[in-house]
Amino acid sequence: QQLTDELEATNQGVVALYAELDEKSAQLRAASESKSRFLANVSHELRAPVTAIIGLARLLGDSASDPLTTEQERQVGLIRSSASDLLTLVNELLDLAKAESGRIEPEWSEVDLRAVFGQLRGTLRALPAADGVELVVEEPATPATVRTDEVLLAQVLRNLLHNALKFTTEGEVRLRAERHGDGWRLTVADTGPGIPPELHDRVFEEFYQAPGPTRVGGTGLGLPYARRLVNLLGGTLDLASEPGRGSTFTVWLPADGT
Ligand code: ADP
Secondary structure, three states: HHHHHHHHHHHHHHHHHHHHHHHHHHHHHHHHHHHHHHHHHHHHHHHHHHHHHHHHHHHHHHHOOOOHHHHHHHHHHHHHHHHHHHHHHHHHHHHHHHHHOOOOOOOOOOEEHHHHHHHHHHHHOOOOOOOOOEEOOOOOOOOOOEOOOOOHHHHHHHHHHHHHHHHHHOOOEEEEEEOOOEEEEEEEEEEEOOOOOHOOOHOOOOOOOOOOOOOOOOOHHHHHHHHHHHOOOOOOEEEOOOOOOEEEEEEEEEOOOO
């Protein structure tokens, strides 16, 4: 009887503990949602004034009737580039906050990966790449249909390719697709500096930028956002990399979008 009583007491303790955990996790979820909502509102409000600063600085620099001195021109250039960086940060914060607060609804359709790759090949030519770094886009040889959101998928791939081109100083950046399980594996592989294994999780954290000589601009928001989007599309985004051996980011997407 004593054993039964003890068991019963333990049981009740466990039940109470679970209830407490449930409550705590609901509180955490609510706090995280209100953080995302706040971020989305603040970044939205910041966009208009920053855009105005960029426009006005441009006007200042263009005024032909009252030309600026060289020093003033340099200062106006600084205002413009700082405001542009700020706008990039604000836009990325807004995107991430929207994705986190569930305000991005994928528009599902049957998407041919060959078309997405073809478009990316065109738009990425405009990106700055180090001299001699080759961008190779391997379009799938056969029709490769995925049920997904074409715009969000292109955004993810553009983001990964942009990073790869940014960090790679020689060799190549390669985008390819292959069938894998019930879906498609899309890889962006580069011959850049690579990322040590102990940082593989951290690079997906908000604002994290790995230290080192390869630090080149950016906000540290690109990868967390890309992973959010891929998750929204029912897939996963992972990294395989070692210093000196380049990095490979892999997007796995279910063919039927679920
Ligand atoms: P950002 O590129 O704006 O700094 P990201 O979230 O896209 O932010 O990336 C976070 C960090 O991950 C980068 O600052 C960099 O240290 C590392 N990283 C991302 N992609 C690569 C890559 N292809 N090669 C090496 N390091 C990378």
